[in-house]
Amino acid sequence: MTTPVTVFRAKTIRTMNHNTPKATHVAVKEGKVLAVGTATDLTDWMGFWPDLTVDDRYADSVLMPGFVEAHGHAMEGGVWRDLFLGFFQRHAPTGELEGGLKTIDQVLERLAQADAEMDDPDTPLIAWGYDPIYYDNQRMTRHQLDSVSTTRPIVITHASFHIMNVNSKVLEMANMFGETGVEGVLKDASGDVTGELQEMAAMFMAMNATGAGMHLRETNADTLRAFAQSSVNAGVTTCTDLHQRMDDDALAAYETVTEEPDFQVRIVPAFGSLMWDVPTGLERIKMLKDRGNDKLHLGLVKVMTDGSIQGFTARLKWPGYHNGAPNGIWNNPPQQLKDLIKAYNAEGIQMHLHVNGDQASEFVLDCLEEALNEHPHADHRHTLQHCQMADAAQFRKAAALGVCANLFANHIYYWGDQHYALTMGPDRANRMDACATALREGVKLAIHSDVPVTPLSPLFTAWCAVNRLTATGRVLGEAEKISVEDALYAITLGAAWQLKLDHLVGSIEVGKFADFAVLDRDPLEVGGEALKDIKVLGTVLSGQPQISAIRGTPSQVEPA
Amino acid sequence: MSIPVTVIGGFLGSGKTTLVNRILAASPARTAVLVNDFGEINVDFDLVKAGDDLTFELSGGCICCSMAEGVGPAIKSALKTNPETILIEASGVGEPRRIAEFALLDPALRLDMIVTLANATALDRQIRDPLIGDTVARQFDGADLIVLNHADAARPDALTKAHDILRRLAPGRRVIETVEADLPLDLLTATSHAIFAAGPLEDDTDHGSIYGRDRFESDTPIPVETLEAMLQALPQSVLRLKGWVLLSEEPEVMLLQYVAGRWSLVPAPDAPRLTRLVSIASDPDFTIAESLKTQAFSAS
Numbered sequence: 134m135t136t137p138v139t140v141f142r143a144k145t146i147r148t149m150n151h152n153t154p155k156a157t158h159v160a161v162k163e164g165k166v167l168a169v170g171t172a173t174d175l176t177d178w179m180g181f182w183p184d185l186t187v188d189d190r191y192a193d194s195v196l197m198p199g200f201v202e203a204h205g206h207a208m209e210g211g212v213w214r215d216l217f218l219g220f221f222q223r224h225a226p227t228g229e230l231e232g233g234l235k236t237i238d239q240v241l242e243r244l245a246q247a248d249a250e251m252d253d254p255d256t257p258l259i260a261w262g263y264d265p266i267y268y269d270n271q272r273m274t275r276h277q278l279d280s281v282s283t284t285r286p287i288v289i290t291h292a293s294f295h296i297m298n299v300n301s302k303v304l305e306m307a308n309m310f311g312e313t314g315v316e317g318v319l320k321d322a323s324g325d326v327t328g329e330l331q332e333m334a335a336m337f338m339a340m341n342a343t344g345a346g347m348h349l350r351e352t353n354a355d356t357l358r359a360f361a362q363s364s365v366n367a368g369v370t371t372c373t374d375l376h377q378r379m380d381d382d383a384l385a386a387y388e389t390v391t392e393e394p395d396f397q398v399r400i401v402p403a404f405g406s407l408m409w410d411v412p413t414g415l416e417r418i419k420m421l422k423d424r425g426n427d428k429l430h431l432g433l434v435k436v437m438t439d440g441s442i443q444g445f446t447a448r449l450k451w452p453g454y455h456n457g458a459p460n461g462i463w464n465n466p467p468q469q470l471k472d473l474i475k476a477y478n479a480e481g482i483q484m485h486l487h488v489n490g491d492q493a494s495e496f497v498l499d500c501l502e503e504a505l506n507e508h509p510h511a512d513h514r515h516t517l518q519h520c521q522m523a524d525a526a527q528f529r530k531a532a533a534l535g536v537c538a539n540l541f542a543n544h545i546y547y548w549g550d551q552h553y554a555l556t557m558g559p560d561r562a563n564r565m566d567a568c569a570t571a572l573r574e575g576v577k578l579a580i581h582s583d584v585p586v587t588p589l590s591p592l593f594t595a596w597c598a599v600n601r602l603t604a605t606g607r608v609l610g611e612a613e614k615i616s617v618e619d620a621l622y623a624i625t626l627g628a629a630w631q632l633k634l635d636h637l638v639g640s641i642e643v644g645k646f647a648d649f650a651v652l653d654r655d656p657l658e659v660g661g662e663a664l665k666d667i668k669v670l671g672t673v674l675s676g677q678p679q680i681s682a683i684r685g686t687p688s689q690v691e692p693a
Numbered sequence: 694m695s696i697p698v699t700v701i702g703g704f705l706g707s708g709k710t711t712l713v714n715r716i717l718a719a720s721p722a723r724t725a726v727l728v729n730d731f732g733e734i735n736v737d738f739d740l741v742k743a744g745d746d747l748t749f750e751l752s753g754g755c756i757c758c759s760m761a762e763g764v765g766p767a768i769k770s771a772l773k774t775n776p777e778t779i780l781i782e783a784s785g786v787g788e789p790r791r792i793a794e795f796a797l798l799d800p801a802l803r804l805d806m807i808v809t810l811a812n813a814t815a816l817d818r819q820i821r822d823p824l825i826g827d828t829v830a831r832q833f834d835g836a837d838l839i840v841l842n843h844a845d846a847a848r849p850d851a852l853t854k855a856h857d858i859l860r861r862l863a864p865g866r867r868v869i870e871t872v873e874a875d876l877p878l879d880l881l882t883a884t885s886h887a888i889f890a891a892g893p894l895e896d897d898t899d900h901g902s903i904y905g906r907d908r909f910e911s912d913t914p915i916p917v918e919t920l921e922a923m924l925q926a927l928p929q930s931v932l933r934l935k936g937w938v939l940l941s942e943e944p945e946v947m948l949l950q951y952v953a954g955r956w957s958l959v960p961a962p963d964a965p966r967l968t969r970l971v972s973i974a975s976d977p978d979f980t981i982a983e984s985l986k987t988q989a990f991s992a993s
Contacts, residue, residue: 308798308800309798315798317794332794333764334792334794334795334797334798337765337766338795451823459827462786463786464786465784465786466704466784466785466786467825468705469785492823
């Protein structure tokens with residue numbers, strides 16, 4: 134009994150395998166690549182595998198290895214239950230284009246439209262992705278939101294996740310008028326409560342009062358399926374969920390969906406180590422390492438250290454924030470983080486370490502040096518995540534320790550102007566997410582979106598690393614641009630390496646999973662400027678074609 | 694009646710867990726305790742003596758989006774157990790003031806006290822450390838009481854330096870030196886019923902020389918103006934003042950809760966018709982009567 138062989142014929146196949154870099158035909162059997170070649174090879178293949186069928190659906194398309202997003206969050210599959218109020222357009226998993234709201238008035242119009250579409254007058258209207266940094270930090274007030282509704286609770290979480298805007302109805306429900314003595318309930322100069330809520334207490338109490346669930350972090354089968362569709366839309370066949378509590382419920386959801394034959398992506402959750410005490414966490418990660426399947430790869434560990442640069446919560450070295458903001462916050466006392474890093478390293482567990490500011494990346498490199506000296510750990514592939522402010526010296530040290538870097542290239546476009554003007558100032562902004570330095574110093578590199586922080590789209594991320602253009606068109610650090618070839622490597626094999634999956638995915642070669650991204654044009658022919666304009670038609674996962682839900686233009690970047 | 698909340702903050706090694714245990718030992722049986730469970734071999738969690746059903750873990754998460762975890766949900770779970778008091782131990786990097794905001798916003802809760810501990814032997818070094826200096830400093834924001842712990846282990850110059858630092862970081866705050874976070878329990882427990890009983894004051898003799906307790910009783914109503922003037926003028930040494938007050942302007946007896954400069958007055962319908970106040974101060978000579986008399990004269 135033989136299993137069938139399918140040959141996908143494409144206009145061009147870019148394999149990322151230097152032995153056969155370019156091809157037109159790929160033979161697939163049992164979900165794996167059986168052979169890669171051209172029309173000439175096909176004649177031979179027909180002799181070897183007489184029952185093969187040729188699938189011509191990609192005859193006018195270009196195939197690449199399915200992209201690997203080495204830093205994303207499955208939360209993307211859940212956030213779209215709420216209204217997106219972003220300054221930039223982006224696609225929901227179902228393909229609708231949302232956001233692109235260029236003024237606060239447009240934000241209010243979008244809210245009014247959503248309000249009108251809701252049947253039950255009491256259901257809270259919950260929104261996310263609002264970022265006042267793009268509106269000259271103009272502040273939204275409860276009075277503006279009251280123009281949308283005085284009866285329906287309205288809660289808007291900012292893109293930073295540290296601030297909310299609510300209408301008067303919410304303030305009433307949460308007893309926030311009057312003298313609360315709480316700094317997080319903001320008042321204007323005349324003493325009027327503005328509806329802007331800061332920090333966890335005020336935000337939690339507002340959400341709680343409206344009865345709206347805290348479902349952002351929830352992982353269930355539905356959110357994972359939606360996340361998988363987002364991945365297909367972006368040409369991604371291996372995606373991470375890089376901070377996951379991985380309790381029994383989450384594990385069950387993961388196992389359920391990945392065992393479904395039509396689940397559309399390979400997924401790699403990283404266990405949130407700070408959510409468990411160290412002994413329990415170690416026990417749990419060891420249990421997880423023994424589980425999983427072809428589409429579920431467990432065993433990665435995430436360590437959070439600092440916050441975000443645009444939220445002014447990242448930990449910076451001297452001279453600190455360009456605008457003089459106080460230094461950011463540690464997730465845990467540094468000594469505790471060091472103990473944890475040492476404990477996980479000693480058990481031979483790979484860590485992905487969130488380090489945004491340069492004080493955090495320096496500290497973690499020091500911790501890893503100590504940890505690796507005490508407990509040598511061959512092929513550890515510990516990876517600095519974001520690592521946006523590391524300078525050449527830090528990259529040299531990373532290379533010397535065998536530590537990888539997954540840089541947040543999308544930041545250059547989305548917040549580059551703000552980094553230049555407010556957070557880092559010109560010098561450090563010009564070398565932020567220093568892909569060229571990392572490669573020059575010999576650091577294994579990947580680049581990422583941190584979806585849903587920015588949209589999932591590895592080709593766009595590659596475009597950012599190649600062109601380094603901000604939203605207003607400034608080139609941020611000519612010297613840190615990388616080539617299209619290097620950028621494509623970073624979103625395929627480079628990312629696969631950091632997930633310890635480069636033997637399974639990341640290139641189209643015999644024995645690897647038949648995971649492809651289906652594109653309308655060849656990234657190596659269109660030129661670096663056009664990478665973001667290539668349309669992703671879908672993916673192939675283990676030989677199974679998947680179709681993008683996005684119709685029309687693929688571009689994240691709107692015409693100026 | 695709203696449930697009193699005590700928040701304990703301080704950097705690693707300042708003695709938070711010791712203090713939490715002291716408070717728990719003296720607290721009512723139904724004290725819910727929220728502890729930060731993360732750390733070395735679960736030390737904090739093991740030492741906490743409350744029953745399992747009243748202990749809630751504050752698990753860590755991503756600071757960017759940890760709303761679904763952390764203090765809010767833990768308080769929500771704690772409230773379901775009908776606790777008499779709630780004790781929250783902030784994490785080593787937690788800002789007690791921010792945690793206390795939950796108690797200020799939730800009508801079911803009342804903020805009793807924010808206590809931040811400092812390690813007398815390490816404070817100077819910590820404050821100068823670029824990795825943690827600002828984090829340690831922020832923990833004193835909003836503290837009602839700063840406990841300079843491990844005072845016995847600190848050299849005299851280190852102790853002086855620690856006081857200087859605290860004066861700079863938290864001007865006007867009450868600072869008390871301790872060894873092993875040993876504080877008078879009636880200072881720490883929000884619901885010490887003994888305080889309302891008639892009869893002589895029980896003094897736990899260990900602290901007798903440092904702390905003074907006083908009781909004041911009267912059935913003559915006090916003008917609210919005099920009371921508020923007195924509260925505003927209370928010396929730094931007064932840490933807690935509580936009890937019933939008969940006010941000239943109010944038909945109902947009021948319950949006064951004063952902690953280190955903050956106070957609340959709420960009706961106490963079941964209280965006897967008299968003024969009965971009890972104080973604890975870090976000055977053995979402080980008396981309520983004297984303080985009231987001074988204000989009565991200056992108010993008139």
